[in-house]
Amino acid sequence: xxxxxxxxxxxxxxxxxxxxxxIISLTILSFGISALxxxxxxxxxxxxxxxxxxxxxLYLFGSFPGDQLWRPGLWISLFAIFSFITLWGPRWSWLRKxxxxxxxxxxxxxxxxxxxxxxxxxxxxxNWGGLTLTILxxxxxxxxxxxxxxxxxxxxxxxxxxxxxxxxxxxDTMRSLPLIAVLFxxxxxxxxxxxxxxxxxxxxxAIIAFTLFVSAxxxxxxxxxxxxxxxxxxxxxxxxxxxxxxxxxLIILPQALRIAxxxxxxxAVGLLQNTSxxxxxxxxxxxxxxxxxxxxxxxxxxxxxxxIWLAAIYWIVCTVMALIARHLExxxxxxxxxx
Amino acid sequence: xxxxxxxxxxxxxxxxxxLVVSILINNLTLNLIKTGLGFNFSWLFRPASFALAEHxxxxxxxxxxxxxxxxxxxxxxxxxxxSLLLSTLIGTCxxxxxxxxxxLLRLVSAGYIAIIRQTPLLLQLMFWYFVAILGIKxxxxxxxxxxxxxxxxxxxxxxxxxxxxxxxxxxGLSVFTSAxxxxxxxxxxxxxxxxxxxxxxxxxxxxxxxxxxxxIPQALPAILPGLTSQYLNLAKNSTLAIAVGYSDIYAINDTxxxxxxxxxxxxxxxxxxFLFLNLFISNGMxxxxxxxxxxxxx
Numbered sequence: 031x032x033x034x035x036x037x038x039x040x041x042x043x044x045x046x047x048x049x050x051x052x053i054i055s056l057t058i059l060s061f062g063i064s065a066l067x068x069x070x071x072x073x074x075x076x077x078x079x080x081x082x083x084x085x086x087x088l089y090l091f092g093s094f095p096g097d098q099l100w101r102p103g104l105w106i107s108l109f110a111i112f113s114f115i116t117l118w119g120p121r122w123s124w125l126r127k128x129x130x131x132x133x134x135x136x137x138x139x140x141x142x143x144x145x146x147x148x149x150x151x152x153x154x155x156x157n158w159g160g161l162t163l164t165i166l167x168x169x170x171x172x173x174x175x176x177x178x179x180x181x182x183x184x185x186x187x188x189x190x191x192x193x194x195x196x197x198x199x200x201x202d203t204m205r206s207l208p209l210i211a212v213l214f215x216x217x218x219x220x221x222x223x224x225x226x227x228x229x230x231x232x233x234x235x236a237i238i239a240f241t242l243f244v245s246a247x248x249x250x251x252x253x254x255x256x257x258x259x260x261x262x263x264x265x266x267x268x269x270x271x272x273x274x275x276x277x278x279x280l281i282i283l284p285q286a287l288r289i290a291x292x293x294x295x296x297x298a299v300g301l302l303q304n305t306s307x308x309x310x311x312x313x314x315x316x317x318x319x320x321x322x323x324x325x326x327x328x329x330x331x332x333x334x335x336x337x338i339w340l341a342a343i344y345w346i347v348c349t350v351m352a353l354i355a356r357h358l359e360x361x362x363x364x365x366x367x368x369x
Numbered sequence: 370x371x372x373x374x375x376x377x378x379x380x381x382x383x384x385x386x387x388l389v390v391s392i393l394i395n396n397l398t399l400n401l402i403k404t405g406l407g408f409n410f411s412w413l414f415r416p417a418s419f420a421l422a423e424h425x426x427x428x429x430x431x432x433x434x435x436x437x438x439x440x441x442x443x444x445x446x447x448x449x450x451x452s453l454l455l456s457t458l459i460g461t462c463x464x465x466x467x468x469x470x471x472x473l474l475r476l477v478s479a480g481y482i483a484i485i486r487q488t489p490l491l492l493q494l495m496f497w498y499f500v501a502i503l504g505i506k507x508x509x510x511x512x513x514x515x516x517x518x519x520x521x522x523x524x525x526x527x528x529x530x531x532x533x534x535x536x537x538x539x540x541g542l543s544v545f546t547s548a549x550x551x552x553x554x555x556x557x558x559x560x561x562x563x564x565x566x567x568x569x570x571x572x573x574x575x576x577x578x579x580x581x582x583x584x585i586p587q588a589l590p591a592i593l594p595g596l597t598s599q600y601l602n603l604a605k606n607s608t609l610a611i612a613v614g615y616s617d618i619y620a621i622n623d624t625x626x627x628x629x630x631x632x633x634x635x636x637x638x639x640x641x642x643f644l645f646l647n648l649f650i651s652n653g654m655x656x657x658x659x660x661x662x663x664x665x666x667x
Contacts, residue, residue: 044470044471044472045471045472045473047470051470051471054471054473054474055471055473058473058474058477059473062473062477189375190375190378190379191379192379192380192382192383193378193379193382196382196383196386203640203644206643206644206646206647207605207640207643208605208606208607208608208619208643209605210608210609210611210619211608211619211636211639211640211643214623214636215636218626218632219632219633219636221400222396222397222400222401222632222633223393223396223397223400224396224400225396225399226396226399226400226403299487303487303488303489303490304489306489306491306492307491307609309491310491310611310612317489317491317492317495333495333496333499333500333504334500334504337492337495337496337499337500340492341488341492341496344487344488344489344492345484345487345488348487348488349483349487352487
């Protein structure tokens, strides 16, 4: 009795404290409920999901050869398994300690599984596609641009004018350009800068372009972390008689990266979303698959179903990444308390 | 001794960079000779011979490529300017909802931000264009009589006609950026000391007056840098116009590259335009910033 009274009081306080508040709340409730009911009705009864169900392998794996589908399948499942272990897995210390290595080896493993070699039959990069290609572009670019970005950030903080200026020019120019221009550069112009006769495939060119772009943003995030380090940390290292390199790698950088972690994970989520730009530059990643399915006369005009389905996949993957990020941040702050 | 070590390190790095750049330029020259393209800008003054659906200044296909690029520039500026205003408006509303007293508004705002931020902008733009605008079945919807009419040809607002391409780009960019701006606003307001809220309440000021007179002026210095970077992102993201067929600077560059086969020159033009645009926006925000910090100091 008393409990339900408190409940009513709480609802009154948060949504019906005065006349205006009540009007707003009632409007939201009525619109919200009718919108949800209509959405549910549409999702279940009106929408024609055949455009999704008939093309499920395409969305996941692109036009990967049918008898080899276990390779991208295994790779995507590993993403789910690693995420699950990171978020909710058992707290065995050997497992926790090996997680960073598992994640780092994820991208090279993907290239091996998709491209083949070493006993697996070779599959051309034209046949990579769908969610597999989206995750491949993201993980490969992320893993290369992180060290590059850290190097650029350290370069920009350097006391040596040549290094400082070169890093600054690179970072500022890259950050002023729109991503699509850089990706376009990757697809059309990188071949012109290579020695005559040498060619690299479209996927590698996209990864190079993403790496060039993202490393400039990572550099600025890491620089933010570096700048927030108090001078005393460096002085403490000097007092201990450490070499400047040791001070940077053992004292400054680990702490700066911890501070930069939230913005770095935002970059990772942004990178995954931005791989969709390759759909207008000729790769059939997740959005590209959607576009090519919509161009098929059999499914013409089924925009809403395809877009909602794609949005749902992107949303789930990005939300999982954001959850992992928050989990990491919490672990890092727990570490701090131990000191 | 130490100075000479540093000098050597710099010299080595400078030499490596010069070496890499010269190898790249050498490759480029060889490739351009092989394809017989060469490098010059004289094509800029030849007739463009493509039509543009949208041009704020007079334009015809017989005008030069340079003029077409300038029109693209104006189209870009137009959509950036209006999206900037609209996204600030929507973002401020959702940012204030997010910290307000009403729990339902907080929920709606949190849901909005979570959905918009976790899906790609390009997908959202395509949704606005192909579903929200081109998907309108009825010929014309006029919710406010002659003031506003919406059809799959675009929007007519107070006698001004906005094309379907412009409308979807404007809405897509504004909605996407507004979710980020809402977070900037929320962060800025949360950065103001809680004691400020308590003190104006204890003085008997109303919530809305206290918010505008006490809290927001103190939050602005924290909000403006975040806002600047969102505006810069908005300007860069406006190049996704090509996905909905709006002729902005990037889309026109793309057409020109397809027609003339001169990617290097066109890319240099694109690069310079964006360096200039970034300078323009960050300087504008710098002026605003100095105005705000001065007014709070007084």
